[in-house]
Amino acid sequence: MAVLKQAVGPLVGGPDRLAFDVLNGRMTVAPAAGNISDLAILEAVATTGMSAVPWQATGANGTGSDGHRRQQLLFTAASGASLLLGVTIHMATAGSIGDALRLLVSHAAQPMPWPEIAAYVGAVLLGGRFVAVKAWYALRNLRPDINLLMVVAVLGAMLIGEWFEGATVAFLFALSLALESWSVGRARRAVAALLDLAPPTVRLLRPDGSEIDVPVAEARPGDRFIVPGGERIALDGRVLSGSSAVNQAPITGESLPVEKQEGLEVYAGSINGDGTLTVEVTKAADDTTLARIIRMIEDAHARRAPSEQWVERFARIYTPAVMMLALLVFLVPPLLFGGLWEDWFYRALVLLVIACPCALVISTPVSIVASLAASARAGVLVKGGAFIELPARLKAIAMDKTGTITRGEPEVVDVVPLGTHTEAELLARAAALEARSTHPLARAIVRRAESRNVSPASAADVQLLKGKGLTGTFGGEPFWLGSHRYVAERGQDTPDIARQAEALEADGKTVIVVGNARHVCGLIAVADTVRPEAAGMVKALHAAGVKHVVMLTGDNRATAEAIARQVGIDEVHAELLPEDKLRNVEQLVGRYGTVAMVGDGVNDAPALARASLGIAMGAIGSDAAIETADVALMTDDISKLAWLVWHARRTLAVIRQNILFSLGVKAAFLLLTFAGVASLWGAIAADVGASLLVVFNALRLLRPAAPR
Template identity: 60%
Template sequence: MAEAGIFAVAILFGVWLVAPKAWSSARRLSPDMNLLMVVAVAGAIGLGEFFEAATVAFFFSLSLYLESWSVGRARNAVSSLLDLAPPTARVLYDDGSESDVPAAAVAVNARFIVRGGDRIPLDGEVVDGAGAVDQAPITGESALVPKEPGDEVYAGTINGEGTLTVRATKPASDTVLAKIIRMVGDAHARRAPVEQWVAKFARIYTPIVMALAIAIALVPPLLLGGAWDYWFYNALVLLVIACPCALVISTPVSIVAALTASARAGVLIKGGAYVEAPGRTTALAMDKTGTITMGEPEVAAVHPLVGVSARDLMALAASLEARSSHPLARAILSRAEADGVSVSAAEDTRTVPGRGLEGRADGRAIWLGSDRFAEEKGFGDAILADLRDRIEGAGSTLVAVGDETGVTGVLELRDRIRPDAKGIVARLHAQGVKTIVMLTGDNERTARAVAAEVGIDEVRADLLPEDKVTAIEELVATHDMVAMIGDGVNDAPAMARAHYAIAMGAVGSDAAIETADIALMTDDLARVPWLIAHSRRTMTIIHQNIGISLATKALFVGLTAFGMASMWGAIAADVGVSLLVVANALRLLNGHRIKDGPSGGEPVGEQMAKGAL
């Protein structure tokens, strides 16, 4: 009795929300997945198979929960975007006075002040001051972008240094960030709900089975003079064997096992609707910064000039950057430490907004900055043209270092490409992904240099978020299944427009992770080809389970029609097939090895023990 009570509670919780939908579909004569599940549970209860009924109810309700949770999480993307732009702007009036005004109330052409470290509240044009702005949240650019009068700035970006006076060019409702928010919502609204094959099959299967059972019970006695009790018994046998318990379980239990295996591998798939999609991927779009690259600059080469050693050049550059937390400063200091260079902080250091740094060391004036900074100091000709072209052609950033006498050397900094990116792209091509495209806000030369190094097919550079959406829409129009991998807020609209989206979970923004259908909980791109293989294996097992279920049903339906089946045989076959499809599905739990090159990789359990996950 205790067991029956527990099973009854499980059945109740599994069907009490589904039963009204099943009743509605029955009244409309439009059988669906809900009706199929209720029929399966009712049939099992009628036979006294309470364990089987509880199992069906549990797995079906769990599957529905995962689907609804996925949709709810995706909708949170818009709310996370709203926190990017500050709610107020410090407006500068014609009489020189200032006051904080709600951003939504700032008129076009009004001027506002943005201090160093502040987020920019509105799109606008710089009219006074100079600085460097972190535009990664909007354009995805990996380095700070110098800004001076005449340059455009975007709401939600961060002013890194200097104070800017900006003229508002758009109202708060029409900024690039506001468009991103609208595009994410619109793209999700255009998503068609995934209707599983079993649900479609149920519309035909359920009424056919019921009609066939009625026919077996009535036709032989009425037309052929058969015994009523004998053919009624055969009709009950048909209902038992046709009870679609194994068929209903086959997909949800496989999906749950696949989701569990992917979670062990550090891949969060937000619901069963997105398990099948990776296996059918034909085109893949990738962001550059933080996806193909690490999103962290490094000193790729040191080019000393005029007889200065590489160590002396690094010591000079590091002394100026010793007190800075700028990303380029961290790269220079890391290289100095790796080279064993002793660093002494320069004196009287100051930032020249949008240009570089100045200071004093050993009684002489020293400086560091862009080639434009060197030109303004009258030393532009000291940087060899072929060196400048080689650095820019490689997609790197040129940093000149010098003193009052001229340029003493050049540092080449670049955003580090993920070491396994080339091998991963090759594996994706081998898996049948025909087109791999890079979408980035970085400049054309930098993007093409990175793409050429890792083997990417197409490059689209200098893109704003709306441009990325356009690029994805073009891919969607020409490919059966398009995926987008990204990590920034600027990627969110394009990710939402793709057939499915993958976020870099370890380095990605909240908006990208919430928008994505799949999140890589580490920044390991090797999980993408693993995901495709895992998806294909999952679908193979699902198809096996459906095939086993239907083949068994077909066999016993045939035997029943000729009066050769028994009730006990039907029950044994039904329960046996249910257990078989569950066992087959659970094989997916063993498929969580991440391959890393031709030699394979470590099981995720070992990676977790080492802190990799």
């Protein structure tokens, strides 16, 4: 982005008139830039060694970038294979393992066979395929960058016969670029996959009562459509007739299906239950809640486009400074002080060799790769080096409730028999009525009955009371099952029943009442249970230096606050839609700076994208959440959050050690060069030795270690 700002910025009136969407590979020119032709902008981009095409809203923009990414992966793999071939030839032709190791440290110590040299040159050419062009344009435009730095380093290594080192650096740099490109491509495909949540067609209801399937884009606000049981809802709308339990978890994150009846809203992408709904369209296809989620993900990624890496910024100063210094060392003493040209040329060569940033450039990628490998072993998938350091700077973490702090599946948590009834009797009657239902609450009751070895036959004549409950015959006697509100409608509520039901509901539990015409048999409370490690996770995060832990959920406030008290959450925001979660995350970023968001659903994806660090519950989370996030916990163990913070700090410490050591070696030999003490072979040995030491230091991250 910095290169494009330098090249295109002057043309449009300043770099502040350019906006970048990293996720979609899109550069936008602000209207304030004036009437600038597309051709002028394309020519300006071409001066950087990159290419561009005008943006199209048809979705065909990703084709070119996908092809470039495939080429990049192919050339990187070929570079690695060529490097491996050279090492294999080297080991085969060396007299012993000791000779092979000595040859890798100093190629000038003994001759190298030409097939090995050819293999290393092949690795350099293949690995530098996409780097060399950018380096040439950077040199031609006098804008030195990391690409030019890498080319100079590789050419310098090859010039002095360090073929293996040059090939290794070329391959590692190509690999880092390929991984970065792959990560962006995966995120782009994840956003496109969100569109599959809503069906492409909708069954419209005509004025004459007939039905017709049409593309969702043709439906307009005011049209009516039918949603059969078990199907996804195609558009946002308001229920005109019918009732059903609708699973809104993909949109709102609510842990339990929501009963929908006349006058209530439904969302595109949510899943209808058993009933059939007639719905009036309230929003066009491009304005549904799901469509806004997709746009918010794209906008959030654009706002948090990665800044230039430190090495890249350093290279803009380091590369030209070293090259200029080497030139001055070569020219000034002979011209002004009568020094020997051969002597000062040698010193300039030593300076260029020791300035070769191999140790500096290798140190960070190797540390990152080792850290990523260690994270993967621990069940934490970090999607690239850009996100491995961020947890070390976290000040606040926002967390979804359902599927993150809780298990995401309702369970029976309380059984309250009344009168002379027992728990087994109450479960038997409830399970008999719910035996054939697929509703999550029904499944929870049946599972609880089975766990208590209660296996009654299904009730007879079971009838659904829309929005209220069930009735049926069990053991020759009619029974009913429903909500506390249904008990009141039947006129069977008592102060004692009301007190117990209200107490359970205040703790965030859903109350199911079982009874018959004579009396109420008892109450069953169902809730989404808290993960056993949740409370310990919050304490560990606080101990790791995270100041504030926040819960963001689409569930009702009573449930959210009850769980927050149980776990030790610092702040709670409930009854949120995706845009509300996004707004809360933005406020946290403004308040604390570096903020993580942890979630598992599509409704969490915009907030995951907007946060400084998005963390998805990978084992159970939706594909959209996993692909949008920067980190995925591949198990259900949320205690890994505190481990991730500690691991990031350890990684950051190793990277700093490597950078300081690499620059320290350069500085020491720079002084020795000016003093005339350093030799070319000493410079080579120091550079190779520094490279090995920083690699060994980085590999310490692979060793398992516990937080201190």
